[in-house]
Amino acid sequence: MFFTYLRRELRRRRKAALVVASGLALGIALVIVVTSVSAGMTQAQGKVLQSLYGLGTDMTVTKAQTPPGEGGAAARPRFRFDAKGEDDANADAAQSRDIVMPQGFQTLDAATVGKVSAQNGVAKAVGGLSLQVMKVDGQFRRGEFKRAEGGATAAKPGASAGGAGGGGAGGPGGTVQGGGADFDVNSFTVYGTDVTQPDLGPLTTSKITSGRGFQVGESEAAVAVVDSAYAKQNKLAVDSELTVKSAKFKVIGIATADSGDAAANVYLPLKQAQTLAETPDKVTTVYVQAKDSQGLASVKAAIQNNVPDTTVTTSADLADTVSGSLSTAASLASTVGTWLSYAVLLAAFLVAGLLTSSAVSRRVREFGTLKALGWKSGRVTRQVAGEALVNGLLGGVLGIGLGLGAAYAITAVSPTLTAQLASGGGHGGGHGGRMAAGGFGGPARQAAGKALDVALTAPVSLATIGLAVALAVAGGLIAGGFGGWRASRLRPADALRRVE
Template sequence: MFGIYLKRELSRRKKAALVIAMGLALGIALVITVNSVSAGMTQAQGKVLKSLYGLGTDMTVTKAQSAPKAGSSQGPNFQFDAKSSSSTKQSSDRVMTQGGQALASSLVAKVAAQKGVSAAVGALTLNVTKVDGSFTQGKAKSSTSGSGGQQQGGPGGSSSGGSQPQVQGGGASFDVNSYSVAGVDVTDQELGPLATSKITSGKTFTSSQTTAKVAVVSASYAKSKKYKVGSTFKISGTTYTVIGVATPDSGDSTVDVFLPLKQAQTLGDAKNKVTTIYVKATDSQQISTVKKEIQSNISGTTVTTSADLASTVSGSLSTASDLATSVGKWLSIAVLAAAFLVAALLTSSAVSRRVREFGTLKALGWPSRKVTRQVVGESMVNGLIGGALGIALGLAAAYAVTAISPKLTAQLGGTGGGTGGPGGGPGGGGPGRQSASTTMEIALSAPVSLTTIALAVALAVTGGLIAGAMGGWRASRMRPADALRSVS
């Protein structure tokens, strides 16, 4: 009886039911869209942070650069020999550590032994500034004046006429090339700067190449230098062979050349030193606890987590994320509240127009609870219909965002100082990269999770219950006499 009556009443009031359902659908669709876009923002930020860290890295351990001593200079210093040849080619490499003060390699094992740490790997980041070019000597020339070629001098004799010799021509032409080098622990490449890239040509290091003079170069650097697998290049007189080309998972690589850690330590005159320790926690939910553990047991170090880095990301990605978090969520809440209120008012209004119907039902013996159940049942159906429409609209909006894939930019690594950037990693500042920033382009997607769908269903049921409760309360207060008074 309940089902039959419910179906008949909804069929009779299709327009009213559709208006209520559409109101709820718009609110639910907006909630789904905002949640899916926010999830896409989180994924995009994860890609950005992954480019700073490595795959599976939860935090880094570094040490802040100490202040330079008075009168000392940390800038590049080049010295060239003066030679007598007319055109002399000169070339010099200046290798400096960047990303903070160097740490002892023994700290890697100490960090790995801390409670909550799953793995720890050390890396050394260098900046190489290469200057090459040539000097060209000038030639001294003199010009004479006067017809006699000589003029009488004073009592001491005579002096030759003419002007002083002048140097003509000569000069210097030098090119300056600066690039970054990262020393990678070849025995554990799942963490560290190379973990954020995949080898697209050639191969990566093997665990036996700890001292081998081999290199992996980034795809962008290989393109600019026309390097390929088998190419060779020199750093400070040491020749390295390219064995692989690495392409970052997202954006541009912040490292140009990857070398085995021991080779990088030799180049940077930093034996048994690292600049960054990449750390993976055993439980991603306990990262803050692990951070405190490392800071309390290893003094003088700076521990930076992905949450700390998230605040350093700027650009349109950060702006859009803030909008989705603040404006978007508050807007969806406001629209959803308005949809619930409109549904409740429309249901209550519909009940007031059914005075004769409900009064007659009560006169026939229907108790108030049965009348209330009838109204709540109708509202629940309207809510479920609205939920289904809202899910469909929300999925369509999320699919449209993913299909369009708007590009968002993220700027990271700009410090404006001489020390390393957040975490001291390759993306940071440092000598040769001061005030530099890396700009990445991220394609925005809007993934819809099962949790979001479940939330939409819960909102649909809630909206139906709210509307049904208000309408049912009003219907339960009607008396049979009200039906008689409404008869004209």
């Protein structure tokens, strides 16, 4: 009897049922879209952070920064060139110097990797050495001494650094013209990777597109993997030879970053990088993978308490450094979008409840007759609540369909968002400048940040579908509660005196 009456009443009031279901569907669809877009923002942000530290990296450990004035800061780079004598035939010869220094952070003892690995909750830890290489190539040129009386021109000994363009005085009755210095400054980054654990660290964000990667037995081999953009710029290929600080390395592979810029221009075995930087048994960063991604806070606390003089950074900490359109969209989705979806959903619930209550008021004579025939108030209430619950489930089905369609459309379009990452490291990529006699005309670039373009998707999880079903049921119950309460207050005598 319950279902028979329910089916008949829903068919008789199709328009009213469709209005209630449509209102609920709109609110549920909006919740699905906002939830899926927020999940897409989280995934996009994860891709951005992985491009910095590597796939599978949950946190990084670095040396705690020493306060200014305590002598902990790394020495500034200094370039020294051979002095040439007055009669040296090679006084104008080209000169080249490389300086290799840890990039961005102070170094940690390699033993720190073992200490971090021993902490509770740590699945794996691997050390890496990030280096900045500055290469200066050029030559000094001696100037020429010109007499004021128009006499013979002679090269002035030792005038190699004198007044470029004729600006320097050459003594009484003459000037020194020409000469000076012209040097090219090139900067690129080198990352020393532990070849025994290739599945953790920045190199995991790149794919070997030519040649091969490092092998476990190549800890001390003079081999290198080069980023594809840097290789193209410097005309490097597999089996080419790369020179860093007079050391020659054979290029065994070309790597292409999965998204954005590569973590480094050149990748070397960790021991080779330590030798170049003259920092044996040192690393700049320890990359950590946790056993449970839900327990990052406790792992971070354990490392900070048990490994002194270190700074632990998690993905949650780095998320605050992401700016650009990705950050703006994430903020809108998490604040404006969330509150808007809740407001629309609340309005849909209220409208459904009011419409159901209004429908009950128009069925006063019907319910009064049913009560006169022996229906109890509880039975009338259950009948009204059942109708409202079916309307809610119908709205849920429509809302899930609309939400899935909107999420699919967003994923199909995949709008591109830009993420700007603040970083102290220089992804110079070989950008450089010319150093003239007066100083640096265009010093090697230190990148102030790292910009990445990320495609936005809107994945819909089973949890989101479950939330939509729960909201549909809740909407039906709320609407049924309004109508049932109204119906339960009807008295048969009063109902029969009214005309519908």
